Amino acid sequence: xxxxxxxxxxxxLVSSVKDYAIIMLDPEGRVLTWSPAAExxxxxxxxxIIGQHFSRFYPKEDIEKGKIERELKVATEEGRYEDEGWxxxxxxxxxxxxxxxxxxxxxxxxxxxxxxxxxxxxxRKRAEEQMHRQAQEILEMATVPVxxxxxxxxxxxxxxxxxxxRTEQLMERLLQKITDTGSQLACVDITGVPxxxxxxxxxxxxxxxxxxxxxxxxxxxxxxxxIAQTLVHLGINLSNVLTCSSLKAGLRLAFQKIDVxxxxxxxx
Amino acid sequence: xAESDISVFLVRGVLMVSMPADPDDPTVAMLQEKVLGEMEAxxxxxxxxxxxxxxxxxxxxxxxxxxxxxxxxxxxxxxxIAGMRPAxxxxxxxxxxxxxxxxxxxDVDRALAITQAWH
Numbered sequence: 001x002x003x004x005x006x007x008x009x010x011x012x013l014v015s016s017v018k019d020y021a022i023i024m025l026d027p028e029g030r031v032l033t034w035s036p037a038a039e040x041x042x043x044x045x046x047x048x049i050i051g052q053h054f055s056r057f058y059p060k061e062d063i064e065k066g067k068i069e070r071e072l073k074v075a076t077e078e079g080r081y082e083d084e085g086w087x088x089x090x091x092x093x094x095x096x097x098x099x100x101x102x103x104x105x106x107x108x109x110x111x112x113x114x115x116x117x118x119x120x121x122x123x124r125k126r127a128e129e130q131m132h133r134q135a136q137e138i139l140e141m142a143t144v145p146v147x148x149x150x151x152x153x154x155x156x157x158x159x160x161x162x163x164x165x166r167t168e169q170l171m172e173r174l175l176q177k178i179t180d181t182g183s184q185l186a187c188v189d190i191t192g193v194p195x196x197x198x199x200x201x202x203x204x205x206x207x208x209x210x211x212x213x214x215x216x217x218x219x220x221x222x223x224x225x226x227i228a229q230t231l232v233h234l235g236i237n238l239s240n241v242l243t244c245s246s247l248k249a250g251l252r253l254a255f256q257k258i259d260v261x262x263x264x265x266x267x268x
Numbered sequence: 269x270a271e272s273d274i275s276v277f278l279v280r281g282v283l284m285v286s287m288p289a290d291p292d293d294p295t296v297a298m299l300q301e302k303v304l305g306e307m308e309a310x311x312x313x314x315x316x317x318x319x320x321x322x323x324x325x326x327x328x329x330x331x332x333x334x335x336x337x338x339x340x341x342x343x344x345x346x347x348x349i350a351g352m353r354p355a356x357x358x359x360x361x362x363x364x365x366x367x368x369x370x371x372x373x374x375d376v377d378r379a380l381a382i383t384q385a386w387h
């Protein structure tokens with residue numbers, strides 16, 4: 001294969017590859033060559049981008065932070081620079097890109113420019129963000145589950161240790177859900193809470209007061225003997241809070257309060 | 269805010285007031301005067317204070333609401349706070365708002381139901 005043929009094939013390779021935008025920059029970072037994939041990805045035509053500095057592909061914040069210079073410096077010194085981040089198209093829209101800058105040196109070691117391979121990873125980024133969001137939602141739901149069990153009765157089954165962050169979330173979610181659903185009663189069940197300390201107890205009391213301000217009421221259920229002992233020893237005053245030893249008793253009380261009678265069809 | 273911007277009206281023997289989104293101190297103070305005056309004039313059974321529009325709640329407002337509820341109670345009436353928003357309820361709790369003299373309701377409709385049970 002002659003050098004001309006080889007050149008031709010290389011040119012074909014660069015212009016035919018669809019998933020990667022392969023371009024070349026001069027040592028200062030100006031665009032030397034362009035490709036159809038690059039045009040598709042970034043929106044610039046070959047005629048308008050050749051000779052322009054590649055910093056126009058970057059968001060303004062990155063330019064201000066000196067990212068461009070840093071990238072060129074690393075690529076020059078180490079021969080290679082890889083990055084994932086936001087890039088800007090001609091129309092101003094952003095895409096999430098994986099970029100590899102490679103220093104191109106001739107046989108004498110002189111820097112002739114950089115090869116720049118860019119891949120659009122927006123799809124993957126979106127999928128990742130969605131997965132992250134879903135995981136977050138599941139986590140939040142598991143941290144403070146608020147379920148509507150009847151017209152105007154909410155149930156909050158708390159399981160595991162309550163730290164202040166969780167009780168804070170509990171307050172926000174419960175209050176929001178009460179307003180959203182117009183529920184008058186909320187059974188906060190602490191059967192699955194192993195221990196309680198002064199701070200969390202105080203948070204619970206605050207939550208109960210806030211719920212009352214909205215015009216609803218909390219029934220604290222699942223107050224086991226050890227929890228009852230702790231609460232009294234800590235001097236937490238729950239005298240004007242409705243409390244029950246079991247969720248069953250709490251639900252019965254809730255039904256009474258909204259004048260609902262639940263009867264078994266036969267037997268007791 | 270002009271005095272006419274807050275109206276106190278009598279519904280089924282109960283006074284009703286709806287607070288604006290961001291009441292300033294004079295408005296809040298004016299509210300108390302006006303409500304107590306109307307209590308006397310109509311011999312009302314009590315007051316429904318609708319806070320569903322209120323977005324900011326400061327210590328002066330909190331104190332005035334508590335005081336007004338106590339004053340109404342001294343005049344033989346009862347107070348229902350209606351429609352408080354979650355964010356306001358959180359602030360009010362942190363401010364240590366003591367509403368033992370008042371009833372609370374999720375909205376004005378339920379507040380009215382509470383007042384209708386009074387004799």
